Amino acid sequence: MQAAEPASSVAADPLLLRVSGAFKHFPLSGFGGAAVRAVDGVDLEIRRGETLGLVGESGCGKSTLARLITALLPATAGKIVFDGTDITRLRGWRLRRVRRKMQMIFQDPFASLDPRMTVGDILQEPLDNFAIGSMRDRRRRVQELLRLVGLNPNFTNRYPHEFSGGQRQRIGIARALAVNPSFIVCDEAVSALDVSIQAQIINLLQDLQQEFQLTYLFIAHDLAVVRHLSDRIAVMYLGKVVETADRNDIYERPQHPYTKALLSSIPVPDPAVERERAPIALKGEIPSPVNPPSGCRFHTRCPIARVPGICSEEEPKLEPHGARDQVAACHFAGQV
Amino acid sequence: MGQTLLQVEDLHTQFFTSRGVVRAVDGVSLHIDAGETLGVVGESGCGKTITALSVLRLVPDPGRITSGRILFRGHDVTKMEDEEIRDFRGNDVAMIFQDPMTSLNPVTKVGFQIEEAMTAHNRFSASLARTRVVELLKRVRVPAAETRVKDYPHQFSGGMRQRAMIAMGLANEPSLLIADEPTTALDVTVQAQIIQLMKQLNRELGTAMMLITHNMALVASLCERVVVMYAGRIVEEGPVEQIFRSPQHPYTWSLLRSVPRVDEARKDRLVSIRGLPPDLMNPPPGCKFHPRCPFVVDRCRVEEPPLGEVGVNQVARCWVLMRNVKGEDVEAAKASALSVEAAQKLKAEASADPEAGNVAGG
Numbered sequence: 122m123q124a125a126e127p128a129s130s131v132a133a134d135p136l137l138l139r140v141s142g143a144f145k146h147f148p149l150s151g152f153g154g155a156a157v158r159a160v161d162g163v164d165l166e167i168r169r170g171e172t173l174g175l176v177g178e179s180g181c182g183k184s185t186l187a188r189l190i191t192a193l194l195p196a197t198a199g200k201i202v203f204d205g206t207d208i209t210r211l212r213g214w215r216l217r218r219v220r221r222k223m224q225m226i227f228q229d230p231f232a233s234l235d236p237r238m239t240v241g242d243i244l245q246e247p248l249d250n251f252a253i254g255s256m257r258d259r260r261r262r263v264q265e266l267l268r269l270v271g272l273n274p275n276f277t278n279r280y281p282h283e284f285s286g287g288q289r290q291r292i293g294i295a296r297a298l299a300v301n302p303s304f305i306v307c308d309e310a311v312s313a314l315d316v317s318i319q320a321q322i323i324n325l326l327q328d329l330q331q332e333f334q335l336t337y338l339f340i341a342h343d344l345a346v347v348r349h350l351s352d353r354i355a356v357m358y359l360g361k362v363v364e365t366a367d368r369n370d371i372y373e374r375p376q377h378p379y380t381k382a383l384l385s386s387i388p389v390p391d392p393a394v395e396r397e398r399a400p401i402a403l404k405g406e407i408p409s410p411v412n413p414p415s416g417c418r419f420h421t422r423c424p425i426a427r428v429p430g431i432c433s434e435e436e437p438k439l440e441p442h443g444a445r446d447q448v449a450a451c452h453f454a455g456q457v
Numbered sequence: 458m459g460q461t462l463l464q465v466e467d468l469h470t471q472f473f474t475s476r477g478v479v480r481a482v483d484g485v486s487l488h489i490d491a492g493e494t495l496g497v498v499g500e501s502g503c504g505k506t507i508t509a510l511s512v513l514r515l516v517p518d519p520g521r522i523t524s525g526r527i528l529f530r531g532h533d534v535t536k537m538e539d540e541e542i543r544d545f546r547g548n549d550v551a552m553i554f555q556d557p558m559t560s561l562n563p564v565t566k567v568g569f570q571i572e573e574a575m576t577a578h579n580r581f582s583a584s585l586a587r588t589r590v591v592e593l594l595k596r597v598r599v600p601a602a603e604t605r606v607k608d609y610p611h612q613f614s615g616g617m618r619q620r621a622m623i624a625m626g627l628a629n630e631p632s633l634l635i636a637d638e639p640t641t642a643l644d645v646t647v648q649a650q651i652i653q654l655m656k657q658l659n660r661e662l663g664t665a666m667m668l669i670t671h672n673m674a675l676v677a678s679l680c681e682r683v684v685v686m687y688a689g690r691i692v693e694e695g696p697v698e699q700i701f702r703s704p705q706h707p708y709t710w711s712l713l714r715s716v717p718r719v720d721e722a723r724k725d726r727l728v729s730i731r732g733l734p735p736d737l738m739n740p741p742p743g744c745k746f747h748p749r750c751p752f753v754v755d756r757c758r759v760e761e762p763p764l765g766e767v768g769v770n771q772v773a774r775c776w777v778l779m780r781n782v783k784g785e786d787v788e789a790a791k792a793s794a795l796s797v798e799a800a801q802k803l804k805a806e807a808s809a810d811p812e813a814g815n816v817a818g819g
Contacts, residue, residue: 178644180575278562285733315500317730320715324726342645345674349717349727369722386649387719388674392697394720395678400649405600406614 138167143199160184161360172337174351224297229310230289234281241277266295287318357443376442376449468525483689488528496680504689547578551626555638561610568606616647636655688745695771703774751790
């Protein structure tokens with residue numbers, strides 16, 4: 122259809138997205154200017170055609186970052202350049218034009234589909250919004266989308282409640298694909314699904330990526346799934362990216378102590394490995410993002426922090442450590 | 458170990474809905490020895506939680522235990538009077554749930570709730586209960602336990618709440634702790650702490666544990682023995698090492714291969730199990746797994762296999778068994794997302810060619 126505009130048309134820049142110094146503070150009313158620093162100075166790059174995995178524990182700001190990147194929330198400060206355009210300044214039709222290229226798949230397939238719309242209407246809505254094709258084209262496209270995600274194309278008149286969780290997630294994926302995006306953010310897109318269904322959806326996401334040269338930002342707390350799907354992985358802690366590296370380097374040679382602790386805490390489905398595995402226990406709990414610790418934010422829980430000393434006084438920068446393409450924000454990177 | 462603590466025999470729990478009878482638990486037999494850790498795994502709706510709730514006789518309303526025996530130290534739980542069952546629930550068995558926020562009362566102090574669990578079952582006097590609360594919170598490694606007893610649940614983090622729930626579960630020194638997805642709602646680092654805690658408690662206090670989960674990795678980490686459930690039935694059971702090394706039921710096999718491992722760099726495709734779990738109101742004839750099974754043979758469609766011995770202490774409910782499946786069929790099932798279709802095509806070709814007649818009964 123004429124709306125199809127391949128992502129690779131502007132091939133020159135290998136980066137699809139560059140986030141530099143992004144901040145998002147949510148002010149707390151009545152607390153004298155205090156704010157939840159959900160995203161607090163993030164630098165991130167996403168290359169064309171890759172899957173970047175974004176991991177971190179609840180409250181680390183990964184979902185807020187995803188909403189900044191997709192321009193669903195305005196950033197407090199910083200630049201987010203998507204396909205050559207800074208989207209933090211865009212308004213009106215210019216913003217809409219960028220949004221067509223980025224779509225999102227959400228965690229809860231029960232909450233993210235309107236229960237009173239038929240599947241056909243749900244899938245046609247984005248096409249209507251962007252006035253893509255004639256009515257006949259749109260109807261044909263809806264059937265094509267259903268087929269793409271492995272559903273029966275004759276299901277257009279059914280309602281979401283008639284589908285299982287996995288099938289609903291397929292509808293969510295079809296909706297994201299409707300407008301031919303080049304970039305899809307998957308925010309915990311497989312977390313709510315049963316394991317056998319999860320495998321189906323993961324395989325589907327991989328197939329679609331290959332077929333349409335999609336770029337994914339894959340956010341999840343399940344690090345095994347993230348390693349399986351991603352080319353590179355970024356780790357967030359308390360509003361900041363603390364390490365980014367190739368998916369194998371980050372697992373084999375983590376440079377930041379938080380990454381190392383996070384990876385060591387994941388159980389493996391193998392009793393022999395489990396008997397030997399010794400998780401690195403972190404002290405205490407994640408500090409409040411209203412008032413993050415001084416210096417390195419991780420110093421209060423870090424097993425190798427020098428406190429008092431450089432770790433509690435000076436904030437480490439994201440710098441190359443370890444393998445090629447690996448950056449970590451730690452004064453003692455690689456010394457865990 | 459050795460002494461049998463809990464013995465469930467041919468348990469049937471059914472839900473009588475307006476649309477028909479749902480056979481949520483359909484002939485489950487299992488046992489737990491004193492001090493043992495048993496994992497019960499399966500996907501949503503396989504009956505694992507209802508089995509646990511049946512043991513406590515807490516099956517929610519349209520549901521009823523229709524037949525079977527649940528023997529706890531020789532006493533049949535299904536025949537207990539109200540007074541006895543109350544005593545049994547608090548003193549002998551405790552259960553912890555997935556979501557620690559909804560299982561604590563938000564308007565009562567955490568310390569008081571744990572205290573209440575003890576006084577309600579008359580196990581400890583009121584004054585003794587009060588002193589034990591701090592001791593219990595310390596045992597589950599809640600920092601600054603002396604001051605935290607006066608906190609309300611919202612002042613606790615998710616991990617702390619789950620610790621408080623475990624403390625409450627342990628308050629009356631039960632001999633069996635049933636944990637239903639105890640770490641699913643928690644972050645990975647917190648999850649690791651809770652797993653560690655449960656291991657220690659099992660070792661220190663000798664509390665037997667029944668861990669209900671969909672997470673195979675958790676079972677590998679915590680359990681000695683595992684029961685795999687599908688559509689209300691046990692399809693495989695055995696020692697953890699053995700089941701993980703050589704699963705014999707195709708469902709167990711697929712389940713183990715459908716999850717990526719964090720310690721592996723492979724970028725193979727995951728084995729996905731085609732289709733959906735069956736409707737328990739209307740289960741398929743024959744083996745309940747046959748519509749989704751990549752290794753199905755004709756007999757599977759008409760006759761349900763019994764739980765047969767397949768190894769030392771290992772039983773599986775399958776006519777085929779993984780060890781009899783031909784290598785190329787296994788490879789085909791692993792090969793693609795459309796594994797099932799691919800495998801069946803191979804099978805169709807194989808059966809068209811009588812020379813290649815393969816997977817005969819086990």
